[in-house]
Amino acid sequence: MNAYIHVPFCRNKCAYCAFYSLPAADGDLIQKYVAEIVRQLQACPATFSTLYLGGGTPTLLAEKDLERIFSAVRLAPGAEVSIEANPETLTPEKLAMLSNYANRLSIGVQSFSVNKRKKLGRDCSDKAIHAALDCPHFPHRNLDLMYAVPGDTADSFREDLRLAVASGVDHISCYSLTPEEQTAFAGTVIDEEMSADLWQLAGDTLGEAGILRYEISNYARPGAECRHNVNVWKGGILQGFGPAAASFDGHQRYRQQENVTSWLHGAPPEWDMIxxxxxxxxxxxxxxxxxxxxxxxxxxxxxxxxxxxxxxxxxxxxxxxxxxxxxxxxxxxxxxxxxxxxxxxxxxxx
Ligand code: SF4
Missing domain, CATH: 1.10.10.920 (Arc Repressor Mutant, subunit A)
Incomplete structure (x- = not known):
């Protein structure tokens, strides 16, 4: 079984983001969220072979809160444990603590270009990115890149790919910008031909470096594929915790309320019955x-x-x-x- 925990808090809202996340939530709400997640995890009898903490920005939580959450999950021996991180929310102490629980760190970089990150509304400095990428504690590390952003060229994306490979991570996710309705990019027209060319460029460049495409948007050194995602794509059972978290019980999908207050009040999930x-x-x-x-x-x-x-x-x-x-x-x-x-x-x- 696979578990996903959605942490719906972020420092600020990235310009392209349509995920359920609350920028600058107050500490009281965060504490109520942590207490409820811990309660649900402790009450859950299942043992999980993968755990994925996503969001949102899980690493926005304080070290003690993350430790409480990790400690509340029952994991099978050898479980894969992933956590998404915004480099700006990491400190050497937090990274060292996380490595006691997680064996996969997923770092939201999006681009090594300051100007492109600014365009994406991505609040992150070069210094923080390099500090996260230089962290030796994790057996597996992913780095996210985004392409087909207005202004991208083959040369600029090639440079992002080059730096991603040079960082030494064993997994890279490359996503084309999707101009979602409720985001600052709504209405932006994506050059589909350019997007296809950049997708091809990613496959060729990363492939030459031994980081092979194994899904449309995901590349890994052999053996470093994300087990959680591979299981979920194949219809594995998924139990989601937290507002907006999706689950699959082997037959039907359901999703927790996309509203932290409703979720805290015990509102039932929405079922997608087909x-x-x-x-x-x-x-x-x-x-x-x-x-x-x-x-x-x-x-x-x-x-x-x-x-x-x-x-x-x-x-x-x-x-x-x-x-x-x-x-x-x-x-x-x-x-x-x-x-x-x-x-x-x-x-x-x-
Ligand atoms: S950090 Fe991630 S979840 Fe938060 S706003 Fe940015 S893209 Fe969305």
């Missing part, structure tokens, strides 16, 4: 974003999955072969070109 075959189609489409795609035995291991469904998916994908996907009797995966057109292919399946 027929189970529709849910399996969705899971099948989501995991096609991975380079490895599907092995038939993994798909048939999903609750309720049958051979006939697998054959139907293969028939739906057949017109995309061989340019956009490769199909064998016991596995199917998208080609590089297919990953680029995942949206269109997925729409045929859903």
């Amino acid at each position: 027929p189970e075959d529709a849910r399996r189609r969705e899971i099948f489409a989501v995991n096609l974003r991975t380079v490895a795609g599907w092995k038939k035995r993994d798909f048939l291991a999903l609750p309720g999955a049958v051979e006939e469904e697998w054959q139907t998916f293969l028939q739906t994908l057949a017109p995309f072969s061989p340019l956009y996907c490769t199909i064998a009797s016991d596995e199917v995966k998208l080609t590089d070109r297919g990953l680029l057109f995942w949206d269109s292919i997925a729409s045929e399946l859903l």
Whole structure:
């Protein structure tokens, strides 16, 4: 089982961010949140093989609060424990404490260019970024980059990729800017051709450095892939804690209230009830974003999955072969070109 904890607090709001997060929340609210999360975690009988603390900015919390949260989770031996970090919220002491609990640090860099970070409303200094990247404590470290931001060029993104590789991290996530409605980038028109070129550039540049694409937006040295995400993409059970946290019980998805006050008052989650075959189609489409795609035995291991469904998916994908996907009797995966057109292919399946 996989656990996700959403920490809905940030120093300020980045210009591109549509996640549920409250900038500059008061200390009293944060303490109520921590107490409730700890209560729920202690009451949960499950043992988790992965834990992901995201947000929001989990590292905005004080060391003692983070320690209380980590200590309240039951983890299986060898569990993967990830935490997202804004470098500005880290100190050497906090990093050392986190390394007692987490074995994966995910650092929100977005760009090594001060001007680009300013454009993104990303409140973070070069000094803080380098202090986080120089931290030796964690066996695995991820760094997030963003591309297709207005003003980006192949050269500027190549420089971000070069510095990301030079930092020594073993995992890099590269996301294209998505101009979400409720953000400062709403209405921004993305140059799709440029975005596709930069996506290709990321695959080529990181691949040459041994950091291989394993999902549309994720790259890792072999063995450093994020187990939590790989499990969730494949339809693994996910238990979400905290406001706006999503869960999947193996059949249906549900999401906690996207409002910390309602969540504190015990408002029930919102269920996304759809027929189970529709849910399996969705899971099948989501995991096609991975380079490895599907092995038939993994798909048939999903609750309720049958051979006939697998054959139907293969028939739906057949017109995309061989340019956009490769199909064998016991596995199917998208080609590089297919990953680029995942949206269109997925729409045929859903
Ligand atoms: S730090 Fe992350 S969650 Fe917080 S506003 Fe920025 S992008 Fe959103």
